[in-house]
Every structure is written in structure tokens, then in C-alpha cells.
Amino acid sequence: MADSRLDFLFCPRSLAVVGASPNPDKQGYRYASQLVSFRFRGNLYLVNPRGGDLFGCKVYRSLAEVPGEVDYVVSTIPASAVLGLIEECASKKVKVLQMYTAHLAETGQKEGKELQDQIVAAARAKGLRLLGPNCMGVYHPKVGLSFRYNFPRESGTAAFISQSAGHTAEVVHRAAARGVRFSKVVSYGNAADINETDLLVYLGEDDETRVIASYIEGVSDVPRFLEVLARATRAKPVIVLKVGRTEAGSRATTSHTGSLAGSHSLWQAALSQCGAVQVDSVEELIDLLVTFYFLPVARGATMGVIGAGGGGSILSADECESRGLRVPPLPADVVEEVKKLVGDEWVLVKNPVDTSVIFPAGWTHEELRRIFELIARNPLFDVLMADVGEWMPDIPEEIPRFHALLDTYLDVARTSGKPMAIIIRSGDYFEDWRWKLTMEGQARCTEAGFPVYPTIARAAQALSQFIRYHLRRSAEGQTL
């Protein structure tokens, strides 16, 4: 069972920013202005010994001056002042203290470690839960909690917990651009008190959350973590990016959050046994989040692929099969139907479908649609993959063709009810219309409920992990 004080981490009735500042370069300014801009649903109090006004709010000179109880305190003050703050928190019945404050255990210096230990002990003695130190805190859009200006205002069903604040920014921004919205996101830094395990217990039981992603540098109680993880993965997919897999990486986790990375091969085996979806990079984590967010259950690993041109078709086949997915030839019943449709030219139609032969053969989008329908409907195929990338038009006049192709893919997949991954290569072009078209294409896919990927390899990698997860679940006799 989750600690009920964590309810206050996500849904505080009142929140005080201690260290609120009128200087826009200071994090104490940013926290305050972000909470105002996100219309935080509880009472917001700003605290700074200098007093005054900020964003039309009174600035209290101390936490003690704040009227009434405070559930959640954000600290941006120096580490040396935190023990004093904890005393004040206790008299205000604060439930959670989130420390942006850093320069503690992660420095690797004796003084920093000792002070962090003292802070934790003092907080525990007062019944106060501590988030951080050295963290950005909580993004919970439903109640207007955020630590970045540009995170989406709307809620969704994805959760992300991370020891790195930079990664929370990257994951939320990038996944949001690909259609994902979040239930709860936590940057938890040094994990001195509230840690990955506490958060995993909470999010595993959280009805708002359907998929959990995590970025983990170190774990203090490994057996308990693995037990909690195994329980969470039975409830919903849990994606884990466990770093520190090399000597230099492991050294860097110590100086980042004071975490001990541990042996990577042992971690790999243990995570796999718990049913976690393991990834090696932030982009792979985002790809998996997007995949689980959008796709229905996969029943098997047999792929029907529409592979852009000839070269793209070959790469799709290679990228899928080298990851254990199957790209078989079209079955006899599909071939018979293709023959009825296009006569002698049936020889041009394969799996993957090379769409570059379609128009030179004199066929239209209608023939393409009917060919893809025959594949999508056939029970042999479990999962679809469509690559529109190489069709990126050469000149603006060809834009309608791009949209027509996308129409075909989206319509057919929607009707079939099967999971489909769509590949649209990145908009990193200097021409305004190309970038816009890329983003328009991506938006059309996500609005239609399909995940979109920037390369064939990333789509194949995400699908292979996604399918493996579902096959394992199904082998265990469980359904989502």
C-alpha cells in the first residue's frame, strides 16, 4: 500500500515556495511563476525573508507567517538553511518537503553527505516526507502543479519518474509532441527519502496511470524494489531506463545523485525477470511510452508492412526480423485477391508492400488502399507498420499525395482494429513547408490514435519490445 502522505505530493491543498524570488534567473522565481501560470488549484504561498509582492501575491517573510496549514513546501534555499526550515515545516503540519536545494550527498564530499543524512533524520522525526534533494519536483497537470512552463496543461494516462530533471523535461516535451499526455511526473533527484520504490508502489495503484516509465540511477533497497516492480508490471507496463551500465556512467551517477549504479548484467537479468520493459536511451524510453500509450494489445509477432519505396521495404524487413518479428510472404488467399484486383501485375505486390511500384504501374490510391486492406484484414497479420517517410514530397505541389497516403494508412488501420506503427521522418529541414508538413503528418497520426516514429529502426525496436511484453502477459494467462 502506498504511503497516504504521497497523496499530498500530488494533490496538496496548499503549497509554499520557500525562496520565491523576483529575479527571473532564480529557480525560486520560476517555481512561483509556473504555478501561477498553471493556475495551481490549491492555496499558493510565496516565502522570502525580504517580503514584498510577486505576481500579485503577498510574499511572506517566513513559513511561520503563512496563515493556516501548508501541505507541500518547495525549498530553493541553500542547504545550510534546510534544517531550520524543517522545524518551521513541523509547526505548519507540512506533509511533503520538496528540495530543489542541492549540493548535498551528490557532491561526494563528507560534509554534504552528513548534512543530507541530518536533514533526512530531522524530517523523519517530524513525520515529514522529503522529495529530493537536488530535484525539480512534481508535474501533475490535473491540479496545476508543474516545474516547466511548456508542459501540456491537459492530463493523460502516462506516468514518468526520474532521478534526472533534464530527462523529465525531454521526455514530457518529446512525448507530448507525439501525442502523449501525463497523469503524474516526478523528478526525484537524490532519493534521500521518497524514492523510486515508493513512487512505483503509488503509481502502480494509481487509477489515473496506465503506463509507467522510469529513469533510475541507483536503488537503495534492491530486493524490495524488485518485488514492487514485479507487482507493478502485473498491473501495467513499466518501462525502465537503468543507467550507469559502464564504469564512467556509474561514476557519473554517483556525482549526479549520489547513487550506486551496481552491476549492469545483474540489473538486466533482474529487470527482465520482473517483466519490466528495459530501454537503453531516453529516445527509446519515449518510443515505448508512445507505443504503450496508443496501441491496443498485440496478439502475435507477424507483421504486415507497407514499406515506402523498395529500399525502405528491405530495411523494414531487416529491422523487424533482426529483432524477432516475422515478415512472411503474403499468404495465398491475399495473393488470390490481389490477382483479382490488378491482374498480371500481382507480382509487384509483396510483404512489405513497395509503394513506389504502385503509381508507375498506373494504379491509384484506391488500388493501394484495397491492397493494404487485404493485408490488414488477413488473420495472419498481428501488427501493421507503415512507412510514409520516403514519400516526403520533393516540391510543395506533391503535398496532397502525402496526405492521401496517410489517409489510406490511417483509414485501413482504424477499420482493421490492429495495432499500427507509422514512420514519418523528422522535420529537421530548413524549409518551413517541410517542417510544417512533417508536424502536420505526425499530428494527424496521433489524433487518429496511432504512434509515430522518426526512423524504421526505432519503430521496429519499440514494436518488438511492445509485442514481447504482450506475448509474455498472454503466456502468463493475464490480460490487460
Added chain:
Amino acid sequence: MADSRLDFLFCPRSLAVVGASPNPDKQGYRYASQLVSFRFRGNLYLVNPRGGDLFGCKVYRSLAEVPGEVDYVVSTIPASAVLGLIEECASKKVKVLQMYTAHLAETGQKEGKELQDQIVAAARAKGLRLLGPNCMGVYHPKVGLSFRYNFPRESGTAAFISQSAGHTAEVVHRAAARGVRFSKVVSYGNAADINETDLLVYLGEDDETRVIASYIEGVSDVPRFLEVLARATRAKPVIVLKVGRTEAGSRATTSHTGSLAGSHSLWQAALSQCGAVQVDSVEELIDLLVTFYFLPVARGATMGVIGAGGGGSILSADECESRGLRVPPLPADVVEEVKKLVGDEWVLVKNPVDTSVIFPAGWTHEELRRIFELIARNPLFDVLMADVGEWMPDIPEEIPRFHALLDTYLDVARTSGKPMAIIIRSGDYFEDWRWKLTMEGQARCTEAGFPVYPTIARAAQALSQFIRYHLRRSAEGQTL
């Protein structure tokens, strides 16, 4: 020695498009209009039995009607008419016939294979070299030859040969957006006559070309190809994407260009022995092309890394070391200098440098620059890597900071003379200013002569291949 007729493939004095069409949907229209738009430097002739005018040029009713000799003919007419065209070519002393014309061996049908064999035999009997069939042809910007509207008009020193036309479009567009310009690019399709080996001989000896990339589905004379490849890699880096590594991929090479892919493990061993730089995807091929295009020789595998935030630093360390690069702690002499610079706070400075500690510690870009300088100048470090990705500003007001960071990285690397890879994450955002800033950042890097990558993993992968190439060359006692 290269066949001197291949000079006409790249530098024809005159070129005829047979099948030139006034219909913009036809490839015969596109070839003609692209050559006009690229200001092809030789005489351009358009041929179509219907005659008339197109783009202000007379359309001849047959090749025979064209006045004078023709070096290069592009055929967009049906396969069944090509044997007749070869007769006409012979009387016009045509040197090279490029067949966009397809529907031959790649259909897998007996008729197609036989007709392709007849075409090759007829061409050889007339002393005519054949490019294709089933290919887009040549992009040689210096003489105004192109098969896509939006390829760059300027020349460079990268060459690319590909059995896939789609990949040529993708590679040229994407590499161009990252600052690469091309000497010569060939889409060679079924390779019925002119093949990868002929082109590799030519480009290996070509003074305009400093790096060669290739996308290969199958090779007909493997021993000769390997001999030529080994020779070429002694002259310049040769990047090879050999596909058909799985059963489905290999089936797809057969239906794309009628190529036999062969055993992938044998290919891997053979390519490695020849000193080729092997890649598995188009994006990796582009990354390597960008890397070899921009970076000077790497002397070793020890990396000095500026790693954006804490999380980014750990991932940089993991991604580098898991690929055999070394990310050691800062050496004692650098640590001493850092102590002089920032006093007690020296504990915050590591390799990778976590730039997120810099500004909270009260330092400015000046301290950051001097820290990076100490690393860049130190003889321990062979190659630099800088990640600006997580600094992508949250609000437009933070744009100057992004540029200041980039200034620092570029200035320091330029002064040090060491190879540096820069990571700027993709511009796939819906906000106009974010996309523009990304592209501006990328352009600043490439204009300063540095390669830019969209992810840490891709930068580390490209650097590891690049460094391995140079270490091998240096072990062989060769210098570039």
C-alpha cells in the same frame, strides 16, 4: 583503372531524355524539368514521338532526329521498346544509356529476366554502358545533372552510390541539411551492367571525392568487389550499408533489384577485413558521412565530454564506454587548474562536465568556457563531445543562453583543433521558434565545420566507428 566511358556517365557533353513528357506526373517530365532547372551544362535534347515543345526546347520525334552525337541517354520508355532504342543509341554513338525503365529482372518473372539479359547483351555488342535498369541515375551538381528538384546546387566531396532511389533522396536531403555537399551520387538500380564495383573503382580514383557511402543489396562478382573495396578504403573511407541480412530482407532485395543478398555473417566478416565502415541503417550511414565529412583525423579513443545536465552526462558516459570509447576522470593537472579557477567548488567539475551545476553555482559562461578549454587542450583527450540538447530553452527569452553555450563549445573546439561532435536534438516541435532555433543551432555548427547529431547514442555510435577507422589506419602505418 576505371572505364573511361564512365566519364560520360558523370560529365556527358550532351544528354537526351527519351520519353520526355508534358505530363508533370510522368518521370519523363521530371527528368527534363529538373535538368532545365539545374542548368545542365551540356546540350540537352528532349525526345518523344509526339514532338512539339517543352520548357522552350524543341521535342524531337526520335533520337535519330537529334542533331549531332549524344553521350548520355535517359530512357523512361516501356521496357519492350528499349531494344529498339539501343539500335538508335548505337548510331548516335551514345556512351551511356540510363534506364529509369523498369519491370525487368526485379519482377522475378522469366520474361523480365530474359528481356533484361537481351538488353544487356545488345548494349554490350554496341559498346554502350548501361545504368540500371530500374534506377534514377546520376546527381553530379558540378555539371547540373540531377534527378530531384531539391538537391543542393553546390558541390562537395561526398559520394553516394545506391541501388535504392528512395535512399539517395533521403541521404542527399538529410546529409545536406547537416552540411554535407556531394561530388557524385548514383542510383544504379538492378546493376545489370554498371555496378557497385565499377562505381567504386571510379570514385576511389576520383579527386573530387573524399568519402564514399554505399547502399548495396547484392553483388554479382564478390571476390572482385572485395578487392576493389580494399583498395578504395586505403584511399578514403568507404561506408557500406549491406542489406538483406534477414530472410525477409533478402527476399525483398530480390524483388526490388533482382539482387541476391547472400549470407550476412560472411558479408560482415569480409567487409570488416576490407576496412569498410559498416552501418545498419540509413540514419547511421548519414551520421558516418557527416562525421567523415567534417572531422579531422582522430588520434585515439579518449573522450572529453560536456554532457548537458546530470542525466545527459551519465547517458553520454554510458553510450561512449559501451562502444569502446573511454571517458576517464579528469586528470590531476586539469583538476589543479579547475581548483585555481573555482576554488572549493572544483568538486562539481567532472568528465563529463555536468553543465547544469554551472549556473546554480554562480558561475558564468566565462567559467564554463575556461573549464572546457582546460579539457580540450589537455593531451589526454583525443576527441570532444558536446551535448546542448537538454538546454533547449523552455521559453523564447532563454534563446540567448542557447547561443552563448553554442558559442563556447564552437570557439573552444576550433581553438583546440580536436575533432568534436555536437548533439542538438531534433526540431520536431509544434512551436515555430523551437524548430527555427534547432535549425539555426545545427546550421551554426555545420558552418563552423562540426558535425551535429540528433541523439547521444547516434553521436557515440558514429564517433566509435570513425575513431576505429582512424586507429586501424594508423596501426597500418597509413595516414590520410
